[in-house]
Amino acid sequence: MEFGVSVGHISALDYAQHGERLGFTRCWVTDTPLLRSNLFATMAAVAMKTRTIQLGCGVAVCAMRLAPEAANGIATINALAPGRTFAIFGTGNTAMRMLGQRPTGVKALREYVRVVRALLHGEEVAYSLGGEAHPIRFTALEHDPIRLDPPPPVHVAANGPLGLALAGEIADGLCTAIPRAGTMAEIMAHVRRGAAKAGRELAAGFHTAALVNVLMLEPGEPLTSARVIGEIGPAVMTNFHYLFDRERETGEEPPPYVRPVWNEYMAFRRSRAGADAHLSMHASHYATLDPAEARFITPEIVRALCIIGEPPELVERLRQLEGDGLKQITFHPPFEQRYEVMARFARSVMEKM
Secondary structure, eight states: EEEEEEEEEEEGHHHHHHHHHHTTTTTOOOOOOSOOOOHHHHHHHHHOOOOOSEEEEEEEEEGSSOOOHHHHHHHHHHHSSSSSSEEEEEEEEHHHHHTOOOOOOHOOOOHHHHHHHHHHHTOOEEEEEETTEEOOOOOOOGGGGOOOOOOOOOOEOOOOOHHHHHEEEEEOSEEEETTTTOOHHHHHHHHHHHHHHHTTTOOTOEEEEEEEOOOEEOOOTTTTSSSHHHHHHHHHHHHHHHHHHHHHHOOOOOOOOHHHHHHHHHHHHTTTTTTTHHHHHHEEEEEEEGGGGGGOOOOHHHHHHEEEEEEEHHHHHHHHHHHTOOEEEOOOOOOOGGGHHHHHHHHTTTGOO
């Protein structure tokens, strides 16, 4: 099992360096322009400040830039961190919603990944812009503007059946969310279905990663403790925000574990409605907990959305996931506690794996 850190602030590059020293082997750089630092500027800075950690955009949003620009960005970072650069592309839940837009569809993601992956393999590919397609490829490579050797792996970020199948159909790996996307057996069944549809076998090196909400408990600690709510609350409420947007847009019923507080939460969100509600709701994304939202976090919700336990239990659970085919996890501690949580996890869990 590999472990990853996530960096979104160019002022916090030492977080990636510290993770590298602690044994974290992957660094994801986030892509939410109205909330975090610029994706490729931050990736370049991390590349220059680290030596061994694998570095990737996690998750790059396909609607944020043209596919050739994204391929160029990844290939440029590969020149700074050769052989340790990768890319994860997704439809963009938070980034798009902060623009007042819905995430991109799977069809658009498929086309985007097709173009980016072909370019990163040095191939010529048909690219359509404004309804007119033309062949494109990287040129003037003799001047070393980018690096394509080795080609950076391209992964798909997905939680639903269509996106999971797309990863198997076209990508070098998958980034998903556990437990939101289901069990690893269910997830990989969708991935293999996509691979079979495309007539391809999943390579042994097909990478599987997950964003996981991890809660390390102290001995005998209840899920209602102030420390627990403070540490896991930002991640839990990020999932609440996703469910709120989903019901508002589709009318789909929320899952059973949130229903006891759902009507009250919907009323709370309506009380905060305004022209910038799409910005204010997502502003705390994985980083902080709005004190007014803390009351909605129940033990049942924490259990449903998180991997929980004292360190020995977490080690056992992660070994089970590894046995089921998961190769890497990343989690987002609260911003102000990230160094302490990362060090405690490395000492109490990673060293025991």
